[in-house]
Amino acid sequence: MRRKWRDLWVRGGFPRSYLAASDDDSRAWRDSFVSTFLERDVPQLGISIPAAAMRRFWTMLAHSHGQTWNASNLGRALSLSDKTVRRYLDLLTGTFMVRQLQPWFHNIAKRQVKAPKVYLRDTGLLHTLLGIPHHTALLSHPCVGASWEGFVIEQLLHVLRPADAWFWATHGGGELDLLATVEGRWTGFEIKFSESPSVSRKTRASADALGVDHLFVVCPAPRTYRVSERITVVPLWETGTLRERIGGV
Numbered sequence: 001m002r003r004k005w006r007d008l009w010v011r012g013g014f015p016r017s018y019l020a021a022s023d024d025d026s027r028a029w030r031d032s033f034v035s036t037f038l039e040r041d042v043p044q045l046g047i048s049i050p051a052a053a054m055r056r057f058w059t060m061l062a063h064s065h066g067q068t069w070n071a072s073n074l075g076r077a078l079s080l081s082d083k084t085v086r087r088y089l090d091l092l093t094g095t096f097m098v099r100q101l102q103p104w105f106h107n108i109a110k111r112q113v114k115a116p117k118v119y120l121r122d123t124g125l126l127h128t129l130l131g132i133p134h135h136t137a138l139l140s141h142p143c144v145g146a147s148w149e150g151f152v153i154e155q156l157l158h159v160l161r162p163a164d165a166w167f168w169a170t171h172g173g174g175e176l177d178l179l180a181t182v183e184g185r186w187t188g189f190e191i192k193f194s195e196s197p198s199v200s201r202k203t204r205a206s207a208d209a210l211g212v213d214h215l216f217v218v219c220p221a222p223r224t225y226r227v228s229e230r231i232t233v234v235p236l237w238e239t240g241t242l243r244e245r246i247g248g249v
Contacts, residue, residue, distance in 0.1 A: 005237050009151045010135045012124020023134040030128040034058075037097075047091060053078075057088045061098065061118060062129035066146035068115045068169075069100070089118070096121060101153070104166035104179050106210055113169040119150035126150070148193040152218050152236060153178055156189060159239050174206040176215075183247040188212035192219040199227055207231075214246065 011017045011026045014033065020026035038051040038058075060074055069089070071082040078085065092098040100116040120126040126147060132138050138147065157165060162180035169175040178189035188207050190199070197219045207215045207230070217233045224234050234242065 006135060009123055009148070010127060010138060012122040012127075014122065014124060017124050026124070027128065027133055030124050034125065034128060037095075041095075042091070045095075049088070049091070053080075054088060054091075057085065058092065058097075059129045061089070061092070062120055062126050063143070064118060065120055065126055065143060066117060066149050068113055069118050070115070097125070099150075099154070101165065101167050101178075104168045104210075106168065111171040113171065117167055119153065121150075121154055123147055123151045123154075145193050149177060149191045152191045152239075155236065155239055156180075156218065156242070159242060168206065168210060170206075174202050174209065176203070176206050176210065176212075179210065179212070183243060185213040185246055186211065187246055188215040190215060190217045192217055194219055195221050197221070197233060199231055204231075216242065216245075 008018060011020070011023070012030065014030070016029050017026045017033075020029060034055070035051075038054050042049060042051070042054065056078060057074070057080075060077060064070075064074070071085050071089075074080075074085045075082050089098065089100070093100055097120065099119045099121045101119065102116050103113050105112060105114070120129070127133075127138060130141070130143060132141055132143075138144055141147075156178060160180060160182050162182055165178060165180040167175070167177055168179055176188045177191045180187055180189075188210065190197075190203055197217050199215075199217060203215070213230075215231045217227070217231065218236055218239065219233065221233050221235045224232065224238055226232050232245070234245070
């Protein structure tokens with residue numbers, strides 16, 4: 001089971017990429033997909049954007065995966081206007097290549113982040129655009145934590161299917177990676193790329209400030225275990241049981 005999750009994370013969810021005979025074959029299919037999407041699919045939607053310009057933007061976005069959206073920074077890096085990069089972002093969002101995870105606003109005395117976080121929805125395409133060829137290279141890449149975070153968020157949203165979902169962050173450092181109402185319970189998720197994750201005081205304080213019913217820490221741990229009455233560590237490969245767990249906590 002863990003091997004399947006590892007391949008899904010590294011190669012992404014497109015069947016011909018995930019089921020390829022080798023990492024090289026998977027990577028070649030994804031390279032071809034990116035080129036075809038930009039050179040054929042986007043124009044067929046009636047959108048006139050040079051493929052090279054969109055590929056540069058998509059690649060820059062990959063390097064910003066999991067960060068809050070900042071149109072000015074991306075625009076300066078690409079010599080484009082804020083309006084143009086916003087248009088590019090909306091195109092990739094509308095074609096399901098990108099997820100904009102919106103912030104949750106809470107009426108507390110803290111300066112809260114109000115820009116969305118941006119994730120490439122398929123981590124196989126993310127790794128292609130970042131030039132990451134296989135699992136070993138991914139583990140030593142500086143974006144490994146952000147890649148894992150985006151991958152887990154996609155799996156959680158697929159399994160839980162909440163009506164809506166958000167993240168929460170303050171300019172002082174408090175943050176929860178995902179917030180959603182599941183089985184009628186206000187639930188928080190923290191995502192860690194560690195087999196023995198620690199739950200920081202800031203994370204606990206964030207969960208308390210938001211009044212979540214339960215906080216789940218999702219990671220590559222070997223088993224599920226309770227940290228406290230309101231905090232549970234869950235391996236990624238057991239997320240299929242989360243609805244049941246949330247209903248019973």
